[in-house]
Amino acid sequence: MATLPGGTAVAPLTPLDPEATALCHRLAGRVFPWDITRALELALLKTFCLPSISALLSQTGEFEQRPRKRYDDTGLMVAELLRHGPDSPEGRAVIRRLNRIHGHYAIANIDFLYVLSGFVAEPIRWLERYGWRPLCHAEQQALFRFWRHVGAQMGITDLPATLEQLLALNQWVETTVFVAAASNRQVADATLAMLLADWPAVLRPPLAGLLRGVLPEPVTSSLGWPTAPGCLQPALGLALRTRSRLLNGWQRLRPLRRSRFYSERPTPTYGRQFRLEQLGPPPLLEQLNRPRWRGQQRRIGLTGGIASGKSTVGRLLETRGLPVLDADVYARDALAPGSSGARAVRGRFGERVLAPEQGAGEAAIDRAALGRIVFGDADERQWLEELIHPIVRECFSAELARLADAPAVVLVIPLLLEVGLEELCSEVWLVDCDEVQQLQRLMRRNGLSEAEARARMAAQWPLERKRALADVVLDNRGTDEQLNAQVAAALGPAAGPPGSDPPAA
Structure with a gap:
């Protein structure tokens, strides 16, 4: 169980069974370390056959700019998951990093x-073709x-429920979605x-040809690479199987003394040691490594999709005595008549974003008219x-300074994750x-057509992308009473009943 700052225990996903964790650790770190690493490299290469990914x-x-770092980052994070298991502190840290x-x-x-699916399908296929033995049923299921x-x-949503469904999905993508x-x-x-940079230049063309020899024709054609000669694949298969069997025989005589995960070996990018904070695209590292708020005050960052129910939850928290700071309120104030924001908007868009005259004074911004413009462009x-x-x-900075002595504060920020404001929370x-x-x-609340509503929803991250980054997920698919019970549980017993004083720190 993970414990929130307020003391509430939040149930995570059901932990992975220890048998699967142990089997995958053994397969990747001791039994087939070289083969599984090559299989995962092949899985990565195949993803480039999808134009949406490439x-x-x-x-x-x-x-193009940092291929070695990108390769090492992927290899290190995958290896750490297999080495420690996804439910370990190290594994959870890797998954948080990936999600961010x-x-x-x-x-x-x-x-x-x-x-x-490639992380499952490719090791199974590789070891069937080139390993000293294939994976048994229990090992495939563990993977x-x-x-x-x-x-x-x-x-990730719509996850296949069985291994057979996952392999079928993998095959469907490769036969229907792969395209040059x-x-x-x-x-x-x-x-x-x-991959070939460390080899002498004279050897790179034949080595590239050998690599293409392990790729099926749909992959080479989707990548725009020449297809390897027909005789090459059987010869490569024999060589790889012979290598695997010889190595297995050697290891039976001299068993490995320790595991051999990719993350336990020196890498060209980081040398003998790396830190998780180093992994990721350099332009994002500053934001990725920005820490959460670590002060005494409990700061709840409340977010969600447009019309998902943030205001409702904000009111529930307010009735429990917590100060609620709302980004939408500050955004409206930023465009109030006479403000610098309103003048800038009027200067850019002209009369078409002004509300009808309502007496003396400067005309207000018509937020509906402004929304039609910005959500369409x-x-x-x-x-x-x-x-x-x-x-x-x-505004947030000023209000947080004013409320510095409050034990807890709620920050309602629709784009909290999109703009990286987790540091406030x-x-x-x-x-x-x-x-x-x-x-x-959204259509009912704002009087929008379906197309207009979808355009506004598309301007934010979809909710499935946000779920993986949240500490607490409040399900607003049910009744108000059910939502209120979830809020109470997440806030913790220290919050007290509605209308009570703010919770103690």
Whole structure:
């Protein structure tokens, strides 16, 4: 059980069974360390056959500018999960890191599912083809349970319930979604050049040909690489199987004294030791490593999707005596008549964003008209956010200073995770609901068409991306009474009944 600062125990996902954790540790660290590392490399290479993935990787520039670091970062985090297990402190730290990194990018759930499926499918296939023995049924099931558990902790939805379903999904993607694209080859070429960089130049072309020899034709064609000669694959298969059997025979004579995970060996990027804080795209490291609020005051960052129920939860917390600071209120104040924000908006958009005249004084901003503009144009939305966010942050700073002696404070911030304001909070609460509920509530509340409502929802991260980054998830799919009970449980007994004094620290 994880304990929140207020003293409430929050139940995590059901822990992974110890048998699966131990089996995966043994397979990756002692029985097949070299083979499973190669299989996971192949799984990573195959993800470049999806233009949705390769285009994102190309856009970030990480594989072109820092392919070795990107490769080592991935290898180290995967190895640490297998080495320690996803429910260990080290494993949970890796998953939090992965969630925070992935949260900065728009990644489709099907892409997450395919990557996850490759971590199961490729070791099974590799060892069937090239290992001194294939994985037995129990080992395959352990591998499936391990990575499915990791996927659940990462907030991936629609996870297959069985190994057979996962392998079928993997096969479906490879036969229907793999397609050639310029970004596929761009990222794959950069990865191949990195893998061959330490070899003499004269050996790189034949080594590249050998690598292509283990790739099936759909992969090489999707990457824009030439297909290896037909005779090469059987010869490579024989060589790899012979190597595996000889190594196994040697290890029977001289068993390994310790495990051989990728994270236990020196890497070109970090040398003999690395820290988790070093892993991730360099442009994001400062934000990724920004610590949460660690002061005496309990600061609850309340977030969620638009129309998910944040205001309702905020009112429930307010009735329990907690001060509630609302970013939406500060954003409205930032555009109040006569404010510098209102003048800037009027200067950019003109009369079309002004409300009808209501007597003397400066005209107010018509927020509905402004919303139609910015939610239909990403550049205009970015301009408005760059105008308003610093003002909102100044308001939070001023109010937090005024409330410095309060034992607990609630910060309602719709874009808390998107803009990286976790540093203001000691914990993050997410108000969750179904997308259909969210859509209907938004249309009803704001009088929007379905297209307008979907445009506003698309301007924020989807809720499944936020779930994995929250400390507490409040399910707002049920009744008000059920939601109130969840709020009370998350807040803890120290909060007292509604209307009581603020909770003691």
